[in-house]
Structures are given as C-alpha cells and as structure tokens.
Amino acid sequence: MSAPFAWPGEDVSRAPYRVYTDAELYAREQQLIFRGPTWNFVGLEAEIPNPGDFKTTFIGDAPVIVTRDAHGVTNAMVNRCAHKGSLVCYRQRGNAPELTCVYHNWTYDLAGALTGVAFRRGVGGKGGLRADFDMKAHGLQRLRVETYRGLIFATFADVTPDFADYIGAELIASIDRVLIKPLKVLGYHSQILPNNWKLYAENNKDSYHASLLHMFHNTFGVVRPTMGGGVKLSENGWHHLSYTQREALADDHIATEKVRSMQETYKLRDAGMMQHQLELGDLVTNSIQTVFPSLVVQQILNALAVRQLIPKGVDRSELIWTVLGFEDDPPDLQELRLKVNNLVGPAGLISMEDGCVGGWVQRAAKADPDAQSIMPMGVGVEPSAGSRVTEAAVRGFWQGWRACMGV
C-alpha cells in the first residue's frame, strides 16, 4: 500500500505525474469528481425531442440513460438494472414507451420507477417474487437533472449548486452568447485519446499552446498575434472561457446582426472553410469554454460544438463531439458549417494535434510518478484580459480537482 496522495506544495502551479497514471486516484475521481459536486453534460434536448426518446451516455465510468418521459420531463438514470446489474439500454438511442432490461424482463418507466417484474406471481402458483419485495425501492438510480439552453446536465450529488450558480454569471453569459437559438445536431465524432482524461481537460484550458502547437493557425492565418481576446475564469477557477476576436469593425456593422461573410487572404487554394459569417452579434472568432470537469462548448468561426470527455481507464479517454447548427439555418449557412468543421474534430486541421499530444505526456509521465509538470505562465488563478499567454485556467482546473478530491 502506497502512502496517501499529497499535493506537492501550496499552490496549483505544479502537478505530479502520478495524477495521470495512478489507478487509485482514478477510482477516487470517479467517486469524488464524477459522482461528486459537479454538473456533467449528458446530451442535448434536441437529441430527445419526443416522449419516449432516450439516449445512453456516461458520466465518468457510470453508464447513464437520458430520457424524455410522457410528461415531457427530461430524466437521467444510471443505466443498470436493479436486479442483476445489466445495462437496461444497450442501444445508443431510440424511442420506447418504457425501459425493459432484456435479461429477465424487468421493466421501468421512463423516469426509472420499477413497473414490472417478469413472472412476478410465478408459474402455476409456484415461484415468483418474494411477497415482501418493495418495487418502489428498486427503481433505477435517478440523477438530478438541469437543462440550460438545450444542454442537459446531470449530477449524482445533492450538494451541487444550481447550474447557473455552479458556473457563475459571467460564464453563463458566454453560453448564452453561443447557443442563441434552438439547436440542431449536424453529427457526431468520437475520438479515442491515448491519455488520462485530465490531460485533455488541461489542454482545453491551456490558452498558451494554441498558436504554438496548432501551426495551421499561423501557417494559414486563422489566428494572428494581432488579434484581441483573453481568458475568463469562474470565481472558484473551475470553469473558463478563452476567446479571440477580430479587430473592431464600425459599430453599425455589428449592431445590425446582419449575417455577413468575411473574406480574407489565406494561403489556401480554397478559402471556403475559413469564411466566417458573423452570426452571434460580435467579432469573436474562437471561443472555447469549459464546464468542469468534462464539457467544452466550442465556437470556431461558424463551427459550433459541444465536446464531452469520458474517462476510459487511467490512460485512455473518449471525446464525443456533438456538432451543432441552429434549427433555422438556411442551406448556405449549414453548408458553411460543414466546411468549417474541417478545422475541428478528430481530423480537424486546427484540432487534431490535441488528439496526440496528451498521449505523449502520458507515455513520458509513466516512468516518474513523483516528478512534476510545472505551470509557470502568468500568475495565480485570475482572468487575463488581452492575453492568452497564461496557464491561469489550467491552474484553475487543478484548483477544482483539489477541492473535489480533498487534497
């Protein structure tokens, strides 16, 4: 038995490599983070528009069913039968009047209450369910659910504050900024990351690396050093927003909310995927927002998406991209979104590197669990106006991690 884990030092400017490789810490994260006081993204209202619609997903290692019931209410339950523990839903998505575990035909309503047990009264007066069996005590484990602007979140913990308080007013405003209308799913990607989930969580908060690792930016002129922007953090540091914006245009061009096309010179034969129709009422070109521990809300030009991070063991993760448009997108805007999506996703020209760089840390970290990575860029866990050359949001992530883990 190894010594109990202790955080090295007072602040969050260094992290031991053990956090990426230690199976015991991974198990504690499942309990204290994913089942702890956090809101975890589980899907979109647009994915389950009708009564009976369901989808399956994960919060950490826990399999989860998300449903819309007959009353139109959104529910989330652990996807595990109260009888023998089988997955109740083994499909990705579907529509059903009730949920039936096929193993022994135990049936639940769409809110997770146990409604039927096969051969409850036995056969020919023999066998059957014990007389004192309490159906009410054997439903699916229900989670607390909140929806915000079409996003569905769930939490295992009673103590998790309401979602708006969880991320705070400033960061709620940046979700409001992107998800301005009813959403439409344009498709999904799943990317298998050969690394601990936290390496990807850190990567998203690491505004420092963007123009260094993702050379497409500099090579083809997506983000230029002259562009404005900054980093915002929630008060507790757990959640963040990093954004860049174009040089200001005359106000009357922005205020009219007119969708316009920005043509610029890129060193590409076909700059179609670099066009940007201003649709959100400002000049922000890139906006990456995290909700601790496992969600990213992304706007890159007209490519909108949410990314859900699912740990799959100590050295493997799955990243589910749900790529979005708005319900009322005209065909030309949808076509533009599909083209701009060449920049993001597992094959994304400006995002693919994030798929491999975590694996490189993972492989190098393994040999020296007590050595440390350092985060010396910028100061503290504070917002940074005008500069993205800071690791403040990464330190904020570790602040959240330490708070949940009690270390």
Place this chain on the structure above:
Amino acid sequence: MGFEDDLSLRSEIDNLCAQYAHLIDDDWLEELPGLFTRDGIYRVQTRENHDLKLPLSLIYCNGADMLADRITALRTANIYEPHVYCHMLSALRILGGEGAGWRVRSNFVVVRTMAEGSQSLFASGRYFDRIVRVEGALKFQERIAIVDSRQIDTLLVIPL
C-alpha cells in the same frame, strides 16, 4: 453490352481505385487531388452519421483544391506521430451507369503502422464513388468513404 459485362471498364475502374490506395500507401499524397475532377467531392463520414442522415463528415473536401489544401496542411502545418497506411480493397461492384459516368462501391480495410512499429486496424468501411471520364481518363466525381466505427483512434490526418 451492359456495364456489368464490360470487363475493360471494370478493370479500368479497379485500376483507378488501386491507384488511389497506392498513392496514399506509398506517400504520393500530392498526386491524390489529380484523381478527382476539379469540382470533385471527397468525404470521410462515420457510418453513424450516414445512417442517421446527419450531414457531418470527418473530412469534407468540396473540390480538388480543398483536398490539395489538406495535403499542404499535413505536410507543412499539422503535427502528428509519423505513420503509414496499408489499404486492403475488395468487393468492387459497378452499381450502375449515371449520366456520363458510373456509380461504384467497394470495401476497404486500412491497417495503420506507427513509426515505432505498433500496428492497428485503423478503419474499415465502404467507398461509394461516382466516377466519370475526363479527357480519356477516369476520375472521381465523388468519393465517400463511410467508416464503420465512429471512434477514430487519436487522430485522422492522412486521407482514408
């Protein structure tokens, strides 16, 4: 004679598909856009999105220039661990004539080998093609690679 019995057409189409695979596997990627018509479409899409009738692709090149840009990007900008593909092609069928060209489908398996030697079955799936003749040569008017799995291991940079 129908296209079903036209062995010389079949072998010509077979050759185009083999040439496509060899250009990738032999790392002559710069030649790849030349197998497409100027306005040719190249897409890689997951079977999940395809079956759900969702329009999103992993790679979407509308025109050979967009494919050429992807090749330029992977040569000059993108960062990834060196690796090669081996395409295994099979079950090619000419499904029908269409206008001046043909609709064709075939199967593929791509084995990925990393520089340090580890190998994996990276992708399997189906090509759905529209092939036309331009100035005597067959070209892809459209090539859609539908990958069976929705999971992409690490990243997808070299076209499938």
